[in-house]
Amino acid sequence: MTVQSASWPQGPFAAAHDSGIWLRCQLHCHTTRSDGTPEPEALVRHYADAGFDVVAITDHWLITEADSGRDGPVLVPASELSADLDRAPFEAEVLALGIARLPNPRVPFASIAACAAWIAEQGGAAVLAHPRWSMLDADDILPAVALHGLEVLNGGCALEQGNGLSDAVWDRLSERGFHLAAVATDDSHRAGDPGGSDSLLAWTMVRAAERSAAAVVDAVRGGRSYASTGPAIHTLERVAGGLEVACSPALAVGLVSGPWDGGRVSADPARAAHRARVLERDADGLIVRAHLDEPEFCVWGRVEIEAADGGRAWTGPLALPGVRAPYRTGG
Numbered sequence: 001m002t003v004q005s006a007s008w009p010q011g012p013f014a015a016a017h018d019s020g021i022w023l024r025c026q027l028h029c030h031t032t033r034s035d036g037t038p039e040p041e042a043l044v045r046h047y048a049d050a051g052f053d054v055v056a057i058t059d060h061w062l063i064t065e066a067d068s069g070r071d072g073p074v075l076v077p078a079s080e081l082s083a084d085l086d087r088a089p090f091e092a093e094v095l096a097l098g099i100a101r102l103p104n105p106r107v108p109f110a111s112i113a114a115c116a117a118w119i120a121e122q123g124g125a126a127v128l129a130h131p132r133w134s135m136l137d138a139d140d141i142l143p144a145v146a147l148h149g150l151e152v153l154n155g156g157c158a159l160e161q162g163n164g165l166s167d168a169v170w171d172r173l174s175e176r177g178f179h180l181a182a183v184a185t186d187d188s189h190r191a192g193d194p195g196g197s198d199s200l201l202a203w204t205m206v207r208a209a210e211r212s213a214a215a216v217v218d219a220v221r222g223g224r225s226y227a228s229t230g231p232a233i234h235t236l237e238r239v240a241g242g243l244e245v246a247c248s249p250a251l252a253v254g255l256v257s258g259p260w261d262g263g264r265v266s267a268d269p270a271r272a273a274h275r276a277r278v279l280e281r282d283a284d285g286l287i288v289r290a291h292l293d294e295p296e297f298c299v300w301g302r303v304e305i306e307a308a309d310g311g312r313a314w315t316g317p318l319a320l321p322g323v324r325a326p327y328r329t330g331g
């Protein structure tokens with residue numbers, strides 16, 4: 001099993017990536033070319049106007065081209081592919097970011113593993129779309145060792161069906177040593193539609209070596225990202241005994257880890273903190289810098305920020321030096 005995060009204990013925040021740039025990416029959105037309402041150029045303009053640096057149009061089984069215009073966002077050639085599941089009439093879907101051609105024939109892959117492997121062979125980044133919406137278990141995903149990332153939050157699924165959050169299955173994968181990069185997306189089909197838009201809900205911050213499609217794909221393949229529906233994570237540093245996080249004003253900051261493990265601190269001093277403490281607050285008393293203890297037992301953890309408006313940000317799983325020991329129950 002590939003443990004990708006072993007080489008990125010601080011992920012995109014490691015000093016080795018100091019020369020990189022943060023790019024705000026929309027990595028999942030649809031146009032009239034498949035089942036969306038905006039024309040490709042209108043979709044790109046919509047995200048450009050909202051401050052996005054990168055757009056990957058992911059029409060189903062198509063690579064949709066668009067004119068980004070002068071100084072427009074970087075366009076990543078991409079598609080949303082599908083794979084059969086043994087046990088269900090429904091398919092799983094995988095984002096293929098940075099592919100130059102489509103599979104031939106254009107039929108669903110036999111498995112998520114085969115789909116991810118094909119994408120990886122093309123030099124693309126394979127990101128599992130909406131695992132909760134597809135009702136996938138960790139056992140459905142573990143064989144797909146070529147996957148690079150997972151949508152921890154799919155905005156469209158969250159908005160329209162309330163099942164866009166996939167943190168539980170993501171953590172089960174991490175606990176079993178399969179660490180996938182943090183991705184959050186809109187999966188918009190009606191971006192900017194005056195009758196009801198499903199965009200600007202979620203995005204992925206990627207630490208790319210440069211402002212290019214290839215660098216974005218390379219960063220997702222290497223786990224150099226965090227996912228957000230609002231909050232920003234400014235820095236993440238290893239310090240003695242844990243991590244120090246600087247972020248946009250937060251109601252709570254936590255380290256999510258495996259069974260029995262992790263810690264969290266809230267801005268409200270009346271709320272109990274566990275294995276975490278506030279280092280700095282803003283004028284409103286919200287957390288802008290926090291210390292998180294490293295895991296006690298588990299060898300991985302991920303940082304999660306919660307903002308006062310309900311927005312969240314998630315780092316990918318980080319390799320942290322917990323002690324992997326049998327849990328003691330006192331029995």
Ligand SMILES: [Zn+2]
Pocket residue numbers: 028029030058080187
């Ligand atoms: Zn989609």
